[in-house]
Amino acid sequence: MTVLSQFFTGNEAEPVAVENSSGKGSVLLVCEHASQTLPARFGTLGLGSDVLQSHIAWDPGALAVSRLLSESLDATLVYQRYSRLVYDCNRPPESPSAMPVVSEIYDIPGNADLSDADRYARTSALYIPFHDRISQLVAARDQTVLVTIHSFTPVYHGKPRTVEIGILHDADTRLADAMLAHAGGSSFKVERNAPYGPEDGVTHTLRLHALPSGLLNVMIEVRNDLIQDENGQRAAADFLHGLLVAGIAAEAE
Template sequence: MTVQRQFFTSDEAAPVVVENPLGKGRVLLVCEHASHTLPASFGTLGLSDDVLESHIAWDPGALAVARLLSASLDATVIYQNYSRLIYDCNRPPESPSAMPATSEIYDIPGNANLSEAERFARTAALYIPFHDRISDLVAARDSVVLVTMHSFTPVYHGKRRDVEIGLLHDVDARLVDAMLDHVESENFQVERNQPYGPEDGVTHTLRLHALPNGLLNVMIEVRNDLIQNEEGQRAAADFLSELLIKAIATHSP
């Protein structure tokens, strides 16, 4: 509680949000980078408004797609209410990118030279409550399918990315294999472990909750220029919902 008071004023939102908690579907949707909001006590981290609204601070469109998937799959959604620039909940505390001093081409002054105490306080306020809540949700239900929802920028370090939807996995490829087997539509260019893969350290949530429990799992990345508006978000969600339903059906509970 003391750490929470250091981070959040009485009128600030809680860091962890669960929607449709009584959903009957097997899928548990996780959105680690849902918001670009910063706790008031951190100001702007020394960044301009346009940078704080860019992809380095959050995954634009990811939560909107997750909510549409929740509606079609009757799935519970859990998301982090604050920017990954304060703490990236898809990274373990020991990772430098959990509280990055640099993201892509941007230096982040408010994250420079953090002390161990400062890093611990952020971990305790944001990372631990988030992952504890995921653990609780997994433990409370049977045969969970863990799906983490992300978006990525179409241009990274000046290089154009052609992939439109990435289906990422770590050592357990069962669900991704089944999803790729059922890709029939030519509406999206879908690739395995693109534009990132486990070697980039992006599968932390899967490693923490899915692999030890033997859960079917996938990390979904959608290029964010495709989900800037409701029409694009709906198209992506409809495509992914059908793909997930078909793929999950090939694996009995």
């Protein structure tokens, strides 16, 4: 019996989803926090339904924006089908944030006192298949621009955030620089490495799949109150499409 067969029930979906796998665009979109769904074996992790619908469980609107970008860019999209509360696929296994005991102001009872076996099971069932799939897609492509899509809450620890779109990077600033150069004068308030930056540990996927082989890469954060409905999601996706196309073209010159 495998870890996966023990982890999921027979009618649960595989953890990794791939859409537009035959997309011809150079961009590979990744959405690590696409869903608030918990595998059945975890129940509610001891949390109320309101908390499980909140930003601590997923990135509201991020998958919808990713799908719109996948369509407009003809980009392959990879996303995680299960909540980051069970395993945050944008964190390495050794990170305390991978299986958080506390998220913002909320204790996560179902993540308290995890054994080594518990952590291994979650890592094997969620993290490894997700990143293996990204690695396989990158290896099979002639050219890849890695773009990860996230959303963030407008109020964090009681403090409002005025930034609307964050363009994040790690050591490789090329694509972020080019996108930010084209962001001036937009209707969105766009900032570099906001509301998070690499010092917060949020660029793990970029570090794992892009930096070692020099792939162009960027992480995008959109404030989630702006993408609550289809109109907002499309406005954000259209704006990001323009930034990505301009940024990638600038780097190709």
